[in-house]
Amino acid sequence: ERLVAGEADALERAAEAALRPRSLADFVGQERVREQLAVVLDAARARERAPDHVLLCGPPGLGKTTLAMIIAAELGQPLRITSGPAIQHAGDLAALLSGLAEGEVLFLDEIHRMARPAEEMLYMAMEDFRVDVVVGKGPGATAIPLELPPFTLVGATTRAGLLPGPLRDRFGFTGHLDLYAPDDLRRIIVRSAGLLDVDLRADGAREIAGRSRGTPRIANRLLRRVRDYAEVRAKRVVTGPVARAALEVYEVDALGLDRLDRSVLDALCRLFAGGPVGLSTLAVAVGEETETVEEVAEPFLVRSGLLARTPRGRVATPAAWAHLGLAPPRSVVA
Numbered sequence: 001e002r003l004v005a006g007e008a009d010a011l012e013r014a015a016e017a018a019l020r021p022r023s024l025a026d027f028v029g030q031e032r033v034r035e036q037l038a039v040v041l042d043a044a045r046a047r048e049r050a051p052d053h054v055l056l057c058g059p060p061g062l063g064k065t066t067l068a069m070i071i072a073a074e075l076g077q078p079l080r081i082t083s084g085p086a087i088q089h090a091g092d093l094a095a096l097l098s099g100l101a102e103g104e105v106l107f108l109d110e111i112h113r114m115a116r117p118a119e120e121m122l123y124m125a126m127e128d129f130r131v132d133v134v135v136g137k138g139p140g141a142t143a144i145p146l147e148l149p150p151f152t153l154v155g156a157t158t159r160a161g162l163l164p165g166p167l168r169d170r171f172g173f174t175g176h177l178d179l180y181a182p183d184d185l186r187r188i189i190v191r192s193a194g195l196l197d198v199d200l201r202a203d204g205a206r207e208i209a210g211r212s213r214g215t216p217r218i219a220n221r222l223l224r225r226v227r228d229y230a231e232v233r234a235k236r237v238v239t240g241p242v243a244r245a246a247l248e249v250y251e252v253d254a255l256g257l258d259r260l261d262r263s264v265l266d267a268l269c270r271l272f273a274g275g276p277v278g279l280s281t282l283a284v285a286v287g288e289e290t291e292t293v294e295e296v297a298e299p300f301l302v303r304s305g306l307l308a309r310t311p312r313g314r315v316a317t318p319a320a321w322a323h324l325g326l327a328p329p330r331s332v333v334a
């Protein structure tokens with residue numbers, strides 16, 4: 001139900017796939033990560049060997065899957081895609097790894113949600129390209145070593161802090177993706193408009209960029225919604241005022257906050273007098289999973305200076321009160 005974040009349905013995924021950049025050169029922004037990755041890939045090509053394993057960290061929608069696809073494409077290798085929650089037993093992982101061909105790229109999304117025993121098997125696979133497959137149970141169990149072809153693991157996580165040290169250490173390169181600057185988002189939107197054949201004017205692109213929560217996935221979604229609106233209400237031309245009017249219809253406000261963001265702020269200010277309040281209490285108050293509040297809403301609220309994480313809990317800043325049009329309690333003003 002959320003326009004701005006949340007699970008994409010099949011249609012959304014198809015629309016998203018159509019807009020994915022296919023090469024590092026097409027990937028907008030994140031200069032540091034792009035440059036570092038280019039070096040990793042060039043070195044691997046020069047050595048004619050699979051590159052080091054790559055870990056990509058950052059909030060949802062910033063391009064982790066896209067980069068994994070680009071890595072495989074730049075290496076001329078197929079990409080295998082799986083995710084942490086899909087690997088609940090070491091056996092799942094063993095089957096997957098033993099099916100890889102030499103040089104193949106394995107993308108493991110949400111790597112922090114993989115089951116513990118699988119995680120331990122992954123350590124060995126990453127380091128020695130070998131796994132021990134345990135056959136049987138109890139005292140009669142035997143470990144059969146299985147050689148693996150060299151492969152490249154691209155792990156992605158929204159929570160680098162949740163990864164155990166030994167796993168983090170086995171990645172040769174870690175790229176941290178940050179929320180995008182408005183000008184990068186604007187370039188992404190202009191590129192997508194070209195692909196979608198949308199008549200987008202400069203002020204329209206700026207308006208959408210400013211409301212995209214620093215996130216390319218949201219920028220592309222908002223562009224598609226604005227295009228719908230322009231088709232039926234504005235002779236198909238997306239100007240600044242058209243974009244603004246469209247986004248108001250979809251309840252995206254001037255800061256790009258959507259309904260979840262606003263309900264988090266609203267609960268924080270109205271129910272908990274601006275905090276400090278614990279994350280899980282706040283999540284219950286808005287009827288969402290703790291993870292959703294922490295990984296989807298919070299990074300942008302913190303980045304926007306609306307919410308602060310303190311040792312005693314979440315706190316609304318004076319800007320949050322102002323944004324909600326509420327008078328802050330005295331302690332906040334002081």
Ligand code: ADP
Nearest residue numbers: 016019020028060061062063064065066216217
């Ligand atoms: P993640 O895996 O981090 O959740 P994705 O890689 O699926 O994010 O990206 C979401 C969408 O945003 C994709 O449609 C992709 O085309 C677009 N996107 C992400 N990063 C960029 C970028 N740097 N340049 C252009 N488009 C991007």
